[in-house]
Amino acid sequence: MPASPSSVPRGPLDGIRVIVGVCAGIAAYKAAHVVRGLTERGADVRVVPTQSSLEFVGTATWEALSHNPVRTSVFEDVDSVAHVRLGQEADAILVVPATADFIARARMGSADDLLTASLLVTRAPVILAPAMHTEMWEHPATRENIDVLRSRGVHVIEPASGRLTGRDTGVGRLPEPEAIVQFTQSVLASGERARDLEGSHVVITAGGTREELDPVRVLTNHSSGKQGTALARGAYVRGARVTLVLAGASVEPPAGVEVVRVESAADLSSAVRRLEGEADALIMAAAVSDFTPETSESKIKKREDESGLTLHLTETEDILRGLVERRAPGQRPRVICGFAAETGDEHTNALAHAKRKAQAKGADLLAFNDVSENAFGSDRNELTFLDAHGEIIGAASGSKDEVSHAMLDHVAELLTRDHG
Ligand code: CTP
Numbered sequence: 001m002p003a004s005p006s007s008v009p010r011g012p013l014d015g016i017r018v019i020v021g022v023c024a025g026i027a028a029y030k031a032a033h034v035v036r037g038l039t040e041r042g043a044d045v046r047v048v049p050t051q052s053s054l055e056f057v058g059t060a061t062w063e064a065l066s067h068n069p070v071r072t073s074v075f076e077d078v079d080s081v082a083h084v085r086l087g088q089e090a091d092a093i094l095v096v097p098a099t100a101d102f103i104a105r106a107r108m109g110s111a112d113d114l115l116t117a118s119l120l121v122t123r124a125p126v127i128l129a130p131a132m133h134t135e136m137w138e139h140p141a142t143r144e145n146i147d148v149l150r151s152r153g154v155h156v157i158e159p160a161s162g163r164l165t166g167r168d169t170g171v172g173r174l175p176e177p178e179a180i181v182q183f184t185q186s187v188l189a190s191g192e193r194a195r196d197l198e199g200s201h202v203v204i205t206a207g208g209t210r211e212e213l214d215p216v217r218v219l220t221n222h223s224s225g226k227q228g229t230a231l232a233r234g235a236y237v238r239g240a241r242v243t244l245v246l247a248g249a250s251v252e253p254p255a256g257v258e259v260v261r262v263e264s265a266a267d268l269s270s271a272v273r274r275l276e277g278e279a280d281a282l283i284m285a286a287a288v289s290d291f292t293p294e295t296s297e298s299k300i301k302k303r304e305d306e307s308g309l310t311l312h313l314t315e316t317e318d319i320l321r322g323l324v325e326r327r328a329p330g331q332r333p334r335v336i337c338g339f340a341a342e343t344g345d346e347h348t349n350a351l352a353h354a355k356r357k358a359q360a361k362g363a364d365l366l367a368f369n370d371v372s373e374n375a376f377g378s379d380r381n382e383l384t385f386l387d388a389h390g391e392i393i394g395a396a397s398g399s400k401d402e403v404s405h406a407m408l409d410h411v412a413e414l415l416t417r418d419h420g
Contacts, residue, residue, distance in 0.1 A: 021118075024099060027097040030097070107148050136172070213300070
């Protein structure tokens with residue numbers, strides 16, 4: 001039986017109209033994965049390639065992937081004023097890859113093809129994912145064009161470093177398609193918010209630590225790293241320099257952020273100590289193991305006598321509490337945030353546990369979520385924000401990108417306060 005419209009699963013971008021502009025670069029083939037990622041999440045995608053990009057990927061590919069007709073010129077569909085309508089109706093325009101030439105034309109306000117015309121018409125967010133050779137990316141002309149576009153509110157995803165088209169490696173590589181799609185989701189979730197974290201360095205820990213038991217075994221937890229990476233993406237979208245300390249997570253790190261990979265609670269603590277002096281805000285979203293075993297040099301063997309194995313675990317350092325205790329008045333990190341994933345028990349409900357934790361840890365902001373229903377790995381979350389006294393100062397529910405922006409609103413507000 002065919003699925004009725006109401007039983008068709010709804011994606012997080014259901015009905016959102018996204019124009020995907022494609023420029024003439026070898027990375028154009030990666031835009032195919034971006035288009036697929038957007039349509040799979042329910043977006044209504046219109047691909048607008050530049051004429052010369054069709055040398056790399058043709059219209060048949062774009063029409064098949066987007067399920068929509070493809071136009072490049074302002075002289076097609078003239079009767080329906082397509083060169084204006086597309087841009088007016090879009091909820092976002094994403095250009096992937098954005099070449100140096102396209103970036104220059106966008107800065108100039110050219111309107112000599114359907115893509116640049118759409119850029120001039122739209123009032124929706126514009127996202128550029130540049131890809132080019134390092135020399136072109138670093139050229140003062142490109143740097144200046146990017147600065148001007150950013151000052152106009154255009155979102156530019158910093159290219160990644162790595163293998164380029166030829167034998168060379170360097171900055172200029174297109175970030176992974178999944179990271180570009182997720183960046184777009186975060187921009188859409190940010191709504192009308194401005195680049196209010198520009199000039200701030202935000203350090204975020206995410207994922208679950210892994211404590212080594214022996215060369216083949218680890219003790220870890222269910223953290224997917226999705227909430228912490230959504231926060232990192234959100235802070236980058238809002239203009240911050242972001243360092244993500246990622247513990248053992250398999251989640252794709254966001255585009256544009258610096259990533260420090262760690263394994264154990266002790267590694268995470270060292271990374272935090274290294275970074276805390278340069279962080280304006282530090283958010284502890286990682287699920288840090290409270291206990292660690294003594295690591296055996298060799299693989300622990302099965303007991304012949306079936307006596308079982310007793311592990312002796314010692315407590316790890318409370319990194320969040322240490323951060324708060326070390327900070328002298330007026331010092332960095334100016335804003336320290338933590339999380340409290342709680343369940344209720346027969347004596348106390350989850351919120352009461354969180355309030356107590358907020359007071360005990362003394363962080364400027366604590367985000368509480370009730371994990372009685374087990375939210376691990378989910379794409380949605382429900383957070384209640386508590387201050388250092390355990391008082392509720394806000395709440396948010398929605399996608400992990402949406403709740404991240406709500407949390408970052410509090411961070412931005414705290415950063416403007418004087419901690420002296
Ligand atoms: N945290 C930390 N260092 C640890 C354990 C946790 O910095 N060794 C941080 C987490 O990153 C989170 C906050 O403290 O921001 C609360 O973590 P949680 O596991 O909920 O609390 P615990 O302090 O471990 O207390 P308990 O497990 O007893 O509830």
